[in-house]
Amino acid sequence: MEYPLLYSKLQDGDFLLLLTVAGLYLVAINICTFVIFLVDKLLASCHCRRVPEVTLLAFALVGGSAGAWLGRLTWRHKTQKKLFSILLHGIFVSHCLLLVAGVCYYCFPFSRWEKMESNVVAMSGYDL
Numbered sequence: 512m513e514y515p516l517l518y519s520k521l522q523d524g525d526f527l528l529l530l531t532v533a534g535l536y537l538v539a540i541n542i543c544t545f546v547i548f549l550v551d552k553l554l555a556s557c558h559c560r561r562v563p564e565v566t567l568l569a570f571a572l573v574g575g576s577a578g579a580w581l582g583r584l585t586w587r588h589k590t591q592k593k594l595f596s597i598l599l600h601g602i603f604v605s606h607c608l609l610l611v612a613g614v615c616y617y618c619f620p621f622s623r624w625e626k627m628e629s630n631v632v633a634m635s636g637y638d639l
Contacts, residue, residue, distance in 0.1 A: 537574050544575030548582025564595055576603040
C-alpha cells in the first residue's frame with residue numbers, strides 16, 4: 512500500500528506518536544472547553560463576572576469545537592445569541608471538514624488522485 516506524502520516522510524513510530532499527541536490534545540482541549548462552558552453557565556446563574564464570548568469561541572477555534580457544541584447543548588448555554596451560534600456552528604463545521612479531509616488524505620494514496628487528475632485533464636483538453 513502506498514502512503515500519503517506526510518506519512519512517507521515520517522518513520523512508523525513518529526507517525527503514530529504524531530497521531531497520539533494530536534488525539535490527546537484534541538481530547539484535552541475539548542474537555543477544557545466543555546468545562547469552561549459549565550463555568551460560564553454557573554457564573555451567569557450567580558450574576559458574577561462571565562467568561563467573554565471571544566474566549567469561548569477561541570477555545571472552540573483551537574480544537575475544542577466538539578466540547579463547545581456539547582457544552583452548549585448540555586448546559587443550554589448561549590442558545591439565544593444568534594451571532595455566537597452562527598460562529599460556533601461555522602467553527603464546528605470547518606473542523607468536521609478538516610477531519611474528513613485528513614481522513615481522505617491518509618486513506619487514499621496520491622497515486623489514485625494523480626490518475627483521477629490526469630483523466631480530468633485529458634477529458635478537458637487543457638494542459639496544466
